[in-house]
Amino acid sequence: MTLAAVRALTFDVFGTTVDWRTGVAREVRMALEPHGPVLDWGAFADAWRARYKPAMAQVREGRRSFVVLDVLQREMLDATLAAHGMTLPEDEAADLAHAWRRLDPWPDTIEGMRRLRTRFALCALSNANVALMIEMSRFGGLTWDALLGGDVAMAYKPDAAVYDSAAARLGLEPGECLMVAAHPSDLRAAKGRGFRTAYVHRPLEYGPPAKATPDVADFDIAAESFVALAERLGV
Amino acid sequence: MTLAAVRALTFDVFGTTVDWRTGVAREVRMALEPHGPVLDWGAFADAWRARYKPAMAQVREGRRSFVVLDVLQREMLDATLAAHGMTLPEDEAADLAHAWRRLDPWPDTIEGMRRLRTRFALCALSNANVALMIEMSRFGGLTWDALLGGDVAMAYKPDAAVYDSAAARLGLEPGECLMVAAHPSDLRAAKGRGFRTAYVHRPLEYGPPAKATPDVADFDIAAESFVALAERLGV
Numbered sequence: 476m477t478l479a480a481v482r483a484l485t486f487d488v489f490g491t492t493v494d495w496r497t498g499v500a501r502e503v504r505m506a507l508e509p510h511g512p513v514l515d516w517g518a519f520a521d522a523w524r525a526r527y528k529p530a531m532a533q534v535r536e537g538r539r540s541f542v543v544l545d546v547l548q549r550e551m552l553d554a555t556l557a558a559h560g561m562t563l564p565e566d567e568a569a570d571l572a573h574a575w576r577r578l579d580p581w582p583d584t585i586e587g588m589r590r591l592r593t594r595f596a597l598c599a600l601s602n603a604n605v606a607l608m609i610e611m612s613r614f615g616g617l618t619w620d621a622l623l624g625g626d627v628a629m630a631y632k633p634d635a636a637v638y639d640s641a642a643a644r645l646g647l648e649p650g651e652c653l654m655v656a657a658h659p660s661d662l663r664a665a666k667g668r669g670f671r672t673a674y675v676h677r678p679l680e681y682g683p684p685a686k687a688t689p690d691v692a693d694f695d696i697a698a699e700s701f702v703a704l705a706e707r708l709g710v
Numbered sequence: 711m712t713l714a715a716v717r718a719l720t721f722d723v724f725g726t727t728v729d730w731r732t733g734v735a736r737e738v739r740m741a742l743e744p745h746g747p748v749l750d751w752g753a754f755a756d757a758w759r760a761r762y763k764p765a766m767a768q769v770r771e772g773r774r775s776f777v778v779l780d781v782l783q784r785e786m787l788d789a790t791l792a793a794h795g796m797t798l799p800e801d802e803a804a805d806l807a808h809a810w811r812r813l814d815p816w817p818d819t820i821e822g823m824r825r826l827r828t829r830f831a832l833c834a835l836s837n838a839n840v841a842l843m844i845e846m847s848r849f850g851g852l853t854w855d856a857l858l859g860g861d862v863a864m865a866y867k868p869d870a871a872v873y874d875s876a877a878a879r880l881g882l883e884p885g886e887c888l889m890v891a892a893h894p895s896d897l898r899a900a901k902g903r904g905f906r907t908a909y910v911h912r913p914l915e916y917g918p919p920a921k922a923t924p925d926v927a928d929f930d931i932a933a934e935s936f937v938a939l940a941e942r943l944g945v
Binding site for chain 1: 718778780831833839840841842843844845847848853855856857858861862878879880881882
């Protein structure tokens with residue numbers, strides 16, 4: 476089965492499709508600055524993000540029942556605020572926890588998706604829940620054929636169940652699905668379930684300095700942008 | 711809670727958003743005519759459709775495990791062919807079973823959804839599975855914010871679980887969701903779970919003669935088209 480068999484592209488979202496760090500830093504600044512502190516907003520975003528994998532691991536390892544990412548993000552925010560010796564009024568904390576719904580696409584995202592969608596079904600395959608992705612997609616102008624979120628599979632990547640259930644929902648063989656991600660771990664897990672894989676380099680996902688390209692020999696495609704990916708796929 | 715609280719519209723698809731009878735009759739004719747018979751193609755479509763509720767009832771009543779609508783449609787097609795004393799080669803039957811992926815929107819659907827989407831999140835809330843809806847939406851040019859199909863809830867309307875799980879996935883209170891359907895039974899079930907309701911009249915869903923408007927006193931809105939619905943909602 477070659478890449479010619481690919482019928483759907485499944486996209487990682489945070490970091491691959493949208494620039495979470497710039498958006499979260501902006502939202503954190505808007506929420507906290509009126510309360511006085513002047514922080515390194517990017518570093519605050521990083522500290523918040525650093526709690527992401529451990530929080531999901533609790534679910535992935537069965538130490539707590541599945542809860543949607545919105546819930547985890549709120550807990551992670553509260554912990555990050557506490558680590559900075561801060562609290563926020565409830566309504567402001569609830570709104571800031573939704574910072575992850577207000578993130579901008581990378582500059583090539585919209586045009587690349589527009590081109591790719593002329594031939595392929597485009598599906599978000601994110602750990603985000605559907606409600607989060609709806610709002611983020613409307614905020615950033617992203618058009619999907621389907622959203623396959625954490626609360627569709629009721630599991631978190633890189634669990635095999637996420638990829639398996641995505642292929643099933645798409646009614647496709649795994650080899651007809653191409654996972655698009657800036658994260659080798661996501662791609663390796665998808666490949667392990669039979670997906671084809673496209674690495675997209677997002678050197679500024681964690682801010683400057685630019686991240687070096689990792690070893691991408693295991694993946695079918697490595698591209699510098701969604702537009703470059705479209706070109707590689709001939710659309 | 712008034713209609714001003716509505717944030718998402720959940721749409722029935724077959725009959726409400728797309729004209730299943732014209733499309734299925736066309737596909738049936740294209741598949742069967744080369745084999746010789748000249749039938750009343752609309753009547754064949756009706757006979758196929760008539761097996762829909764009993765087939766879903768088997769799942770809804772626990773007499774069989776959940777299977778996606780594509781599977782039921784294939785079984786229903788085979789039974790309808792048999793009732794006409796016909797069979798088809800396997801590949802042609804498999805393709806014809808996918809007739810439900812190749813249906814045209816009603817003439818007002820695209821423009822109405824475009825207007826409605828400027829303010830509301832638009833979600834398909836259909837008994838169809840995600841794969842079917844992706845292909846049908848691409849065929850007809852429908853743009854959704856999310857697809858909430860039978861294989862997301864793993865249940866069939868009018869089961870309460872379908873509406874409950876839709877509101878949960880949307881992260882909304884039921885009263886923030888407006889169910890849009892041409893079928894009073896769907897609307898009554900949605901209303902029973904706290905949804906707001908909009909009846910859209912599709913007089914030719916079952917072909918001529920035009921269907922009379924049913925009693926719509928129980929519903930928040932009754933409209934003649936998606937464009938009229940947009941006007942009622944002020945968008």
